[in-house]
Amino acid sequence: MLSNSKKKNKKKSLHSLLATNLGSKLTISIPSSTQDPELDFDFSEVFGPSTPHNRHPHQNPIPSSSPPSTSSPTLPPADPPVIRHRSHSFVGPSPRFTLSRSLPIHTPESESDAEARNGPSVDVEKFGPGDFEILRVVGQGAFGKVFQVVRKARASAGAPNNGECKEEGDDDGIYAMKVMRKDTIIKKNHVDYMKAERDILTKVVHPFIVQLRYSFQTKSKLYLILDFINGGHLFFHLYRQGIFSEDQARVYTAEIVSAVSHLHKCGIVHRDLKPENILMDADGHVMLTDFGLAKEIDESSRSNSLCGTTEYMAPEILLSKGHNKDADWWSAGILLYEMLTGQPPFTHENRKKLQERIIKEKVKLPPFLTSEAHSLLKGLLQKEPSRRLGSGPSGGDDIKSHKWFQSINWKKLEARELQPKFKPDVSGKDCTANFDRCWTAMPPNDSPAATPTAGEHFQGYTYVAPNPWLSSG
Structure with missing residues (x-):
C-alpha cells in the first residue's frame, strides 16, 4: 500500500503530465493579423469560430495542428477554451487537374x-x-x-x-x-x-x-x-455535451439528411459538411450553412478539386478520382460518428498521415452503439463511392429508409413538427x-x-x- 506522501506525489505527477500534454496540443484562439494566409483557405467564417468539444471519456483528445501553447489555462465549463484550428476548410488543385479557373476579367461596369x-x-x-x-x-x-x-x-x-x-x-x-x-x-x-x-x-x-x-x-x-x-453552431453544443445520445443525434442527422437530399435534387453538392458549418436555431433544429465550397454538379459529371476539411473528406476526393454527390454522404457519416463518439473516426495531427488513414484504414465502430447505428455508419462510410449508402438512383431516400431512422416521420420532420428535446439557451x-x-x-x-x-x-x-x-x- 502506498503512503500518503507517495500517493500525493503520484497524483501530482499525473496532473503535471496531463498539463504538459494539453499545453503541447491545445492553443487558445487569439485573432491575429499575422497568421500566414497561405496555410489554408478558410471558409468557416460564418457565424463564429471553431470551438473544441469534449471527447468520449475513453478516447484521447484530437491533437491540434496549431503551434504549442505556452500555457494551458483552466477555464470553467461555461467559458470553454477555443482551439485556433481543429482543421480548416481548404481548397487546392487536384494533382491531376488544375483548380477551376477564375472568371475572365471584364471591362469595369457597374x-x-x-x-x-x-x-x-x-x-x-x-x-x-x-x-x-x-x-x-x-x-x-x-x-x-x-x-x-x-x-x-x-x-x-x-x-x-x-x-x-x-x-x-x-x-x-x-x-x-x-x-x-x-x-x-x-x-x-x-x-x-x-x-x-x-x-x-x-x-x-x-x-x-x-x-x-x-x-x-x-x-x-x-x-x-x-x-x-x-443558437450557435452544432460544434459548440457537441463540445459542451461531449457526445450526443442516439436519440438526440438521430433528429439532427435526419434534418441534415433532409437538407443534403434537397441540395442533391437541386444538382448541388455541399462538400464541407462538418459541425462548424451546422447551426442550431432557438427551437433546437439544425440549419446547414456556409456554401463557400458548394458546387453545381449534374448526375454524369465529376469534380476534381481537392477541397473540404480533411477529417470529413471522402477517399475519392483525396485520391483525385473525381467526386460527386456521394462525397457528401461520406461526410454525413463522419459527422454522425463524431456526434455519437465525440471525435471523427480518422484523426492525426499530420495531414498526410491523416489522409492515408482515411484512404486505407477500416472504421472502428465503438461497441456501445446499437447495431442499427453500426449498420448506418457502415453504409455511409464505404470507401468505394458506388457501394456507399445514398449513391444509388434513389439517393437520400435510401438513407431515410434505413432502420436507424425507423422512428422518424419524415413528413412531420420536414414540416418542423418534430420538436428536438434539447433547445439552446437564448434570450x-x-x-x-x-x-x-x-x-x-x-x-x-x-x-x-x-x-x-x-x-x-x-x-x-x-x-x-x-x-x-x-x-x-
Missing part, C-alpha cells in the same frame, strides 16, 4: 450600367451597406468578417428615413451580414467559389438550410445577408450568448478595403429574395 444597357432582370428594391446597422461581430475568416446586423426602416414615399430600425411585426430585421473583401478573393483566385456561393443560395429554399435574403456589392466588398441563427432573436466572446467583443466595424484595379469580376451579384421569403418570420 450593375446599374449593365441594367441600363440590358434592362433589369427583375423589379426589386436596391439594398446596400447603409440599409443595415451593425450590432456586433459574430465571426471572422480569410476573406472578411461576419456581423450581426439589424435592417433599418425604409422611408415611405416623401418621408425622411432617420435610420430607425425596423419595427416588430414587419419582420424582426435581425440578420447575419457576411462581408468579403474583393481584393483578397481575387488574389486567392476564389472568384468562382464566391459567385457559386451566392448563386446556389438564391436557388435553395429548405427548412433546414440558412436562407439568403439579400446580396449586394460595393467597389471593394461583397455582402451576403442571411438569416441570423441565434432573444438577437442573442449572441452561443457565439464566442473573442468575436462578439471585437469592435463592430466594417473596416475599409482596397478597391481591385483588375476589372469587374462580380457582375450581377445583387439579389433580393422574393417577397414570400421576406415576409416569413
Whole structure:
C-alpha cells in the first residue's frame, strides 16, 4: 500500500503530465493579423469560430495542428477554451487537374450600367451597406468578417428615413451580414467559389438550410445577408455535451439528411459538411450553412478539386478520382460518428498521415452503439463511392429508409413538427450568448478595403429574395 506522501506525489505527477500534454496540443484562439494566409483557405467564417468539444471519456483528445501553447489555462465549463484550428476548410488543385479557373476579367461596369444597357432582370428594391446597422461581430475568416446586423426602416414615399430600425411585426430585421473583401478573393483566385456561393443560395429554399435574403456589392466588398441563427453552431453544443445520445443525434442527422437530399435534387453538392458549418436555431433544429465550397454538379459529371476539411473528406476526393454527390454522404457519416463518439473516426495531427488513414484504414465502430447505428455508419462510410449508402438512383431516400431512422416521420420532420428535446439557451432573436466572446467583443466595424484595379469580376451579384421569403418570420 502506498503512503500518503507517495500517493500525493503520484497524483501530482499525473496532473503535471496531463498539463504538459494539453499545453503541447491545445492553443487558445487569439485573432491575429499575422497568421500566414497561405496555410489554408478558410471558409468557416460564418457565424463564429471553431470551438473544441469534449471527447468520449475513453478516447484521447484530437491533437491540434496549431503551434504549442505556452500555457494551458483552466477555464470553467461555461467559458470553454477555443482551439485556433481543429482543421480548416481548404481548397487546392487536384494533382491531376488544375483548380477551376477564375472568371475572365471584364471591362469595369457597374450593375446599374449593365441594367441600363440590358434592362433589369427583375423589379426589386436596391439594398446596400447603409440599409443595415451593425450590432456586433459574430465571426471572422480569410476573406472578411461576419456581423450581426439589424435592417433599418425604409422611408415611405416623401418621408425622411432617420435610420430607425425596423419595427416588430414587419419582420424582426435581425440578420447575419457576411462581408468579403474583393481584393483578397481575387488574389486567392476564389472568384468562382464566391459567385457559386451566392448563386446556389438564391436557388435553395429548405427548412433546414440558412436562407439568403439579400446580396449586394460595393467597389471593394461583397455582402451576403442571411438569416441570423441565434443558437450557435452544432460544434459548440457537441463540445459542451461531449457526445450526443442516439436519440438526440438521430433528429439532427435526419434534418441534415433532409437538407443534403434537397441540395442533391437541386444538382448541388455541399462538400464541407462538418459541425462548424451546422447551426442550431432557438427551437433546437439544425440549419446547414456556409456554401463557400458548394458546387453545381449534374448526375454524369465529376469534380476534381481537392477541397473540404480533411477529417470529413471522402477517399475519392483525396485520391483525385473525381467526386460527386456521394462525397457528401461520406461526410454525413463522419459527422454522425463524431456526434455519437465525440471525435471523427480518422484523426492525426499530420495531414498526410491523416489522409492515408482515411484512404486505407477500416472504421472502428465503438461497441456501445446499437447495431442499427453500426449498420448506418457502415453504409455511409464505404470507401468505394458506388457501394456507399445514398449513391444509388434513389439517393437520400435510401438513407431515410434505413432502420436507424425507423422512428422518424419524415413528413412531420420536414414540416418542423418534430420538436428536438434539447433547445439552446437564448434570450432573444438577437442573442449572441452561443457565439464566442473573442468575436462578439471585437469592435463592430466594417473596416475599409482596397478597391481591385483588375476589372469587374462580380457582375450581377445583387439579389433580393422574393417577397414570400421576406415576409416569413
